[in-house]
Amino acid sequence: MEFNVQFSGGSRVDASFNGFVVQTDQPAGAGGEGSAPTPFALFLASLATCAGIYVLGFLRQRGLPTQDVRLIQHVHSDRSSGMVDNIEIEIQVPEGFPEKYLAPMIRSAELCAVKKHIEHPPRMSVVTRATSAEVA
Secondary structure, three states: OOOEEEEOOOOOEEEEEOOEEEEEOOOHHHOOOOOOOOHHHHHHHHHHHHHHHHHHHHHHHOOOOOOOOEEEEEEEEOOOOOOEEEEEEEEEOOOOOOHHHHHHHHHHHOOOHHHHHHHOOOOOOOOOOOOOOOOO
16 A cells, blocks of 8 residues: 655645545644644544444444444543553443443454554654656
């Protein structure tokens, strides 16, 4: 998979892939316009939405209703370093939700591929390459 990143003006940095464009920006206080989420906010949102996909699949496979189920992700940071040190995903279910499904639903959410990649991170490298300028 390849992601192409473009600088779209101001502090906006956008990534194109598979026919999609994901836009990012910085908050106004950090030199941006606040027109889109920050890259780090998208990273955090990918954790919550990935867990959500697994919970949705779990519910659908069992014919359980989805309309009153939601996930709330709580992000806690270390005050001294500013680094995230705990992420909790809370699955809220409606009153009367079958208790026998609670633990298996949690296990399902924990199968999230984003979570697994954080727990076992890939190697990452940054390189530079010269490109030839296109002549118009």
